[in-house]
Amino acid sequence: MTASLEDLEERLSRLRARLREARRARDSVAASRIRGELRQVEAAWERALDAEEAAEGAPGEERAARGAALPAAAPAPVAPPAWRTQQEKRSVQGAVPIREQVHQSLTLLGAPASPKLISSVYEAFFTEPLVATRLASLRRDEERSFSAQGYARPYYICAALNHDRLTPARGLLAVSVWPLEQRIIAPLSQRADFLTHAVGTAEQIRRLSAAGHPPSDAAWQLLRRFALNIPGAYDTDDLDPERVISAAHTEAAVHQESDDAQRRAAADRARDRLTDVQQLFGAAPLHNALRDAGGTTR
Incomplete structure (x- = not known):
């Protein structure tokens, strides 16, 4: 049976995630094998897309017939290799679902983040812009999918949780496979997560530089x-990723013990009180719960 476009896109997402992990582990053998699989699936995706367009059929066939009666146009000039490469990149990137784009950014950052930061990271390291406004309904879509299918997908884009009420933290997205403690936002967590973001960004720049791929100006x-x-x-004009990593770790150590304790306590409460869906997407805010129960919020 021929795989559907949706199945192939899901396989592309999984393969890209595996390739990223193999490169981080510096496993060149696995990375080479996964790249080969990725090329095969991308080719299958192109064939499936062509077949879908052919199945829609008639209007395109009529245009082709009309075009056959016209005089042949002069051959278009051959574009330079750089142009073709950019077009190919756009073609491949256009197949990346928005949830995979967000997953790549969050994995790099290593902690819950806002749509604006997620978009900035994707544009800095993955070439193609990620439009933050496209994220507005993503978490709700992911919640509906998880509620209907459970753990059918390898990951979901979910919510960070406020430590006190275990409700969704406003404007912060996370990855479902992260430990619950990593997704809790306690009083010191936003600063701790900021430092984690800085370390993740610096480490990615360091990896790119070591591999001979100069990071972009945006990075x-x-x-x-x-x-x-x-x-x-950063006290001078010399921006050094190693120095950023060291300074971030130094400050993080000041907050870590207290922040970790608050996150663990909140995570324990969440595991005791919340369903699987609520552990990923948060408990209903109090005013919603009262409204659903027919009570008052005053």
Whole structure:
């Protein structure tokens, strides 16, 4: 049976995630094998798309017949290789679902993040812009999918949870496979997560540089914004990823014990009180619960 476009897109997402992990582990053998699989699935996706367009059929056939009666146009000039490469990149990137784009950014950052930061990271490291406004309904779509299918997907884009009421933290997205403690937002967590974001960004720049792939200007600008808000990370015009990582770890150590304790306590309460869906997407806010029960919020 021929795989559907949706099945192939899901396989593309999984293969890209596996390739990213193999490269992080510096497993060149696995990375090479996964790239081969990725090329095969991408080719299958192209064939499936062509078949779908052919099945829709008639209007395109009529246009082709009309075009056959016209005089042949002069051959178009051959575009230079750089142009073809950009077109190919756009073609491949256009197949990346929005949830996979968000997953890639969040995996790099390593902690819950806002749509604006997620978009900035994707644009800095993955070439194609990710439009933050497209994220508005993503978490709700993911919640509906999880409620209907359970753990059918390898991951879901879910919510960070407020430590006190275990409700969704406003404007923060996370990844379902992260430990619950990692998705809790306690009083010190936003600063701790900011430092985690800085480390993830600096490490990605360091990996790209070591592999001979110069990071983009947008990547350096993103790191500079982090460094300017971390004591000791950036005192001169020389922006050094190693220095940013060291300074971020130094400050994080100050907050870590207290923050970890609050996150663990909240996570334990969540496991005791919340359903699987609520552990990923948060408990209903109090005013919603009262409204659904027919009570008052005053």
